[in-house]
Amino acid sequence: MRVMAAAPLTAKIVGLATVFVTSGVVHLVRPQVFEPIVPRSLPARRELVYASGVAEIVCATGLLVPATRSAAGWGSATLLVGVLPANVQMSVSAYRRMRRRPEDRRRQLTFAGTLVRLPLQWPLIRVALSATGR
Template sequence: MSIPTDVLGLAGIFAVSGTIHLVRPQVYEPIVPKFVPAHREMVLGSGVAELACAAGLLHPRTRPAAGWASAALLLAVYPANFKMAADAQRSHNTALKVGTIARLPLQVPMIRWALKAARGTDRA
């Protein structure tokens, strides 16, 4: 059984991002919302979660559970993406401002891909 291209893409995104979370956690610490405790630990934990989701998405038997976990993870980290966009608006860098705002709706197709994996179907 082959891996759907969108699910494979999501696994790749999680693998790269999860690795960066573990190797360079200081990149992500500034975007962790203030209400979240233990920023470093949360960044490291989310990196491990991303790597686990990536691995789970690659195997048909674990794909449904990994799909649900991936959707939950994407929803859980959304406040950090929103904070990054809000913080960027104080910058003089127009490309950063636009890029961080444009990135926010990109969570939607990623969540759809995760739900597709969770359901084991071609629909999200």
């Protein structure tokens, strides 16, 4: 079996780890913020929020350690793809709230922010994959 050398620790990988730690801690401390974006078809919303928060912290830690960076890169990319439905749900929910009060500037900005966030998943996934060393 051939062992691959760890991908170098880049500023982008450190940035992704920082995003994951920050988000993971918020998931654990304020899970109610994330519960509404868990797709309705999924059970146990709070538990899923906690699990995703722990997964983010584990991925962040793994990205920073050379011996686990490759596996953490794969796990991070998988996690980012896995939470994409929640990000889509966030946009759908923000759109519905905005439609109820279309003159509300705050709701307009919130909806716009959720739309801007969606395509940002792809560069984050690319950074995660760069950590795999492949």
